Amino acid sequence: MSKLLNVKIVGIGKVVGSKIMTSNELGRKMGIKDDWIERASGVYSRHYIDKAIGESALTLGTKAAQLALEDANLHVSDIDCIIGASGSPLQAIPCAAALFQRELGLETSGISCFDVDTTCYSFPLALFIASNLVQTNVYKKILIISADTPSPTLDIAEREVRALFGDGAAAVVVTQTPEGEQSKVHHFKLNTYSEGADYTAIKGGGTLKPPNDLETKPEDNVFQMQGKKVFKTAVRYLKPFLEDLEEETGLTNSDYKFIVPHQTSKNGMEILRKYGFGKDRVANHLRDHGNCIAASIPMVFHDYIKSGQIQRGDTVLLFGTSAGLSLGALSITY
Amino acid sequence: MSKLLNVKIVGIGKVVGSKIMTSNELGRKMGIKDDWIERASGVYSRHYIDKAIGESALTLGTKAAQLALEDANLHVSDIDCIIGASGSPLQAIPCAAALFQRELGLETSGISCFDVDTTCYSFPLALFIASNLVQTNVYKKILIISADTPSPTLDIAEREVRALFGDGAAAVVVTQTPEGEQSKVHHFKLNTYSEGADYTAIKGGGTLKPPNDLETKPEDNVFQMQGKKVFKTAVRYLKPFLEDLEEETGLTNSDYKFIVPHQTSKNGMEILRKYGFGKDRVANHLRDHGNCIAASIPMVFHDYIKSGQIQRGDTVLLFGTSAGLSLGALSITY
Numbered sequence: 001m002s003k004l005l006n007v008k009i010v011g012i013g014k015v016v017g018s019k020i021m022t023s024n025e026l027g028r029k030m031g032i033k034d035d036w037i038e039r040a041s042g043v044y045s046r047h048y049i050d051k052a053i054g055e056s057a058l059t060l061g062t063k064a065a066q067l068a069l070e071d072a073n074l075h076v077s078d079i080d081c082i083i084g085a086s087g088s089p090l091q092a093i094p095c096a097a098a099l100f101q102r103e104l105g106l107e108t109s110g111i112s113c114f115d116v117d118t119t120c121y122s123f124p125l126a127l128f129i130a131s132n133l134v135q136t137n138v139y140k141k142i143l144i145i146s147a148d149t150p151s152p153t154l155d156i157a158e159r160e161v162r163a164l165f166g167d168g169a170a171a172v173v174v175t176q177t178p179e180g181e182q183s184k185v186h187h188f189k190l191n192t193y194s195e196g197a198d199y200t201a202i203k204g205g206g207t208l209k210p211p212n213d214l215e216t217k218p219e220d221n222v223f224q225m226q227g228k229k230v231f232k233t234a235v236r237y238l239k240p241f242l243e244d245l246e247e248e249t250g251l252t253n254s255d256y257k258f259i260v261p262h263q264t265s266k267n268g269m270e271i272l273r274k275y276g277f278g279k280d281r282v283a284n285h286l287r288d289h290g291n292c293i294a295a296s297i298p299m300v301f302h303d304y305i306k307s308g309q310i311q312r313g314d315t316v317l318l319f320g321t322s323a324g325l326s327l328g329a330l331s332i333t334y
Numbered sequence: 335m336s337k338l339l340n341v342k343i344v345g346i347g348k349v350v351g352s353k354i355m356t357s358n359e360l361g362r363k364m365g366i367k368d369d370w371i372e373r374a375s376g377v378y379s380r381h382y383i384d385k386a387i388g389e390s391a392l393t394l395g396t397k398a399a400q401l402a403l404e405d406a407n408l409h410v411s412d413i414d415c416i417i418g419a420s421g422s423p424l425q426a427i428p429c430a431a432a433l434f435q436r437e438l439g440l441e442t443s444g445i446s447c448f449d450v451d452t453t454c455y456s457f458p459l460a461l462f463i464a465s466n467l468v469q470t471n472v473y474k475k476i477l478i479i480s481a482d483t484p485s486p487t488l489d490i491a492e493r494e495v496r497a498l499f500g501d502g503a504a505a506v507v508v509t510q511t512p513e514g515e516q517s518k519v520h521h522f523k524l525n526t527y528s529e530g531a532d533y534t535a536i537k538g539g540g541t542l543k544p545p546n547d548l549e550t551k552p553e554d555n556v557f558q559m560q561g562k563k564v565f566k567t568a569v570r571y572l573k574p575f576l577e578d579l580e581e582e583t584g585l586t587n588s589d590y591k592f593i594v595p596h597q598t599s600k601n602g603m604e605i606l607r608k609y610g611f612g613k614d615r616v617a618n619h620l621r622d623h624g625n626c627i628a629a630s631i632p633m634v635f636h637d638y639i640k641s642g643q644i645q646r647g648d649t650v651l652l653f654g655t656s657a658g659l660s661l662g663a664l665s666i667t668y
Contacts, residue, residue, distance in 0.1 A: 093453050113452065213486065323429075324432040
């Protein structure tokens with residue numbers, strides 16, 4: 001058993017891009033006439049940012065942070081650390097957290113800003129790191145922001161990728177759990193199998209294939225996914241991963257009210273049934289959000305909290321596969 | 335006083351690009367005839383990767399990791415976590431740690447991989463996070479890798495930037511401190527002032543200015559620095575930062591055998607004298623390395639350990655300014 005961290009999510013907020021893109025409309029744009037998109041991806045509609053009104057990962061993440069603070073009854077100046085936990089960079093330098101700090105009006109506050117990244121599983125990683133830093137009193141109130149807006153980059157992506165992704169953001173505030181309350185972070189597990197590092201990748205955007213390099217092709221700057229290979233590799237490692245998790249936590253799948261998975265794809269979520277998570281216990285908003293990269297887990301977590309399906313005292317499993325290729329699990333009592 | 339973490343750096347390795355670029359030669363390339371570069375930057379020569387023989391941030395970081403493991407008398411399979419701590423991304427997705435894992439031959443190992451980022455101060459941040467995770471037994475032996483190779487992107491950069499930067503990598507392995515030894519991590523402090531977020535930036539490389547977007551200009555993909563503004567802002571915040579640090583740690587500047595600063599620039603390091611760190615106590619290899627972004631702090635730390643100037647039991651301060659704009663300090667007993 002791992003050491004329990006007395007940490008509580010005291011506020012959560014979520015924002016999506018203001019344009020709704022149905023699969024029908026997207027199919028027309030892509031020149032696909034039948035209902036292939038919805039059948040293949042399980043996505044009926046997804047939200048896209050509207051660049052014409054200035055929407056971006058920065059504006060969505062900032063708004064989500066403001067909603068999380070409001071939800072926590074806190075003022076922005078109460079925060080003493082911001083962790084950026086997006087799956088795709090906002091810009092190469094500096095870290096996203098610093099950009100959010102400025103948007104939140106904290107540009108002279110001095111509060112700590114840094115990012116953590118394990119692509120789609122960045123949010124639970126950030127939540128676990130934040131929990132350690134709150135537990136040891138390094139910080140009192142940490143704001144975590146995940147914001148991913150892939151839509152403007154998808155024009156030349158393969159149709160499988162284009163079908164799946166949407167734009168959104170979510171944020172939480174975490175503090176120590178007040179005396180007498182049950183909120184806890186139980187256990188973190190992250191297994192990375194880089195044999196799959198090329199299965200989901202944007203090979204550009206950094207020093208290996210710099211944007212201005214003539215050898216860098218436009219497709220290097222676009223998300224590339226070999227969906228079947230990801231699925232096959234993840235499934236191969238999933239059973240031992242969940243068995244080890246059970247042994248390490250002492251919790252079986254029936255101890256979780258919900259599994260809150262990364263919204264990978266229809267198949268990626270249906271497979272969880274095989275491991276004891278029936279459809280009614282799998283948090284899912286893929287149909288009208290698509291896959292929003294690292295923002296997906298906190299976004300769907302938000303929706304299940306706000307609808308009352310996840311309540312204080314419920315134990316849930318934040319689970320995900322991500323580029324790397326990684327499998328991640330964080331068990332918490334909300 | 336903060337809680338001391340019983341954590342030890344058991345191995346350290348460093349690698350530089352194999353080409354040496356003197357300021358004279360660089361000046362000729364840039365069409366600058368006098369010795370402006372060395373006078374302005376304090377850099378006589380810096381190392382560049384040789385792309386013709388396949389060198390990159392990936393190969394440099396991997397080699398540094400292998401040297402750190404050798405230095406620790408460990409096999410690569412002893413590691414249970416890799417943290418990427420570069421200042422510039424290797425590629426947008428996945429995280430650098432996963433790419434290093436594959437290069438190290440650990441692609442089916444499942445060991446955890448993630449990145450942390452606060453640009454030039456990413457290494458001490460990673461060391462502090464690793465220390466927390468080692469102290470609480472989440473991981474036993476963590477490998478941290480910082481690798482930055484800006485040289486191929488500098489062609490169209492301003493001359494101040496072009497003069498300053500070099501390519502290098504460093505890595506460490508951290509574990510719990512064995513019984514009876516003194517190694518410790520004392521205190522972490524990171525103050526971010528995003529009023530300076532634009533003073534040092536690469537605005538491209540992410541979703542805000544995607545590489546393929548026609549509105550993204552080539553200069554958006556290049557490091558831009560307003561050196562005077564960085565310096566002025568950092569100096570304005572430095573005095574209260576160091577005073578707070580002293581109060582929080584109970585350590586005065588005379589308790590540190592060395593300050594190990596980010597190798598920002600000649601001026602950026604000389605200013606430390608004003609705060610009690612005379613030249614003989616400031617770790618400095620700027621003259622023949624330049625500024626290697628996040629790799630600089632562990633690289634110069636490596637050089638002072640290997641030369642015997644920093645020994646077991648010495649207390650040192652890993653200090654830096656970074657894009658964000660941030661000031662960071664991590665006090666450790668080596």
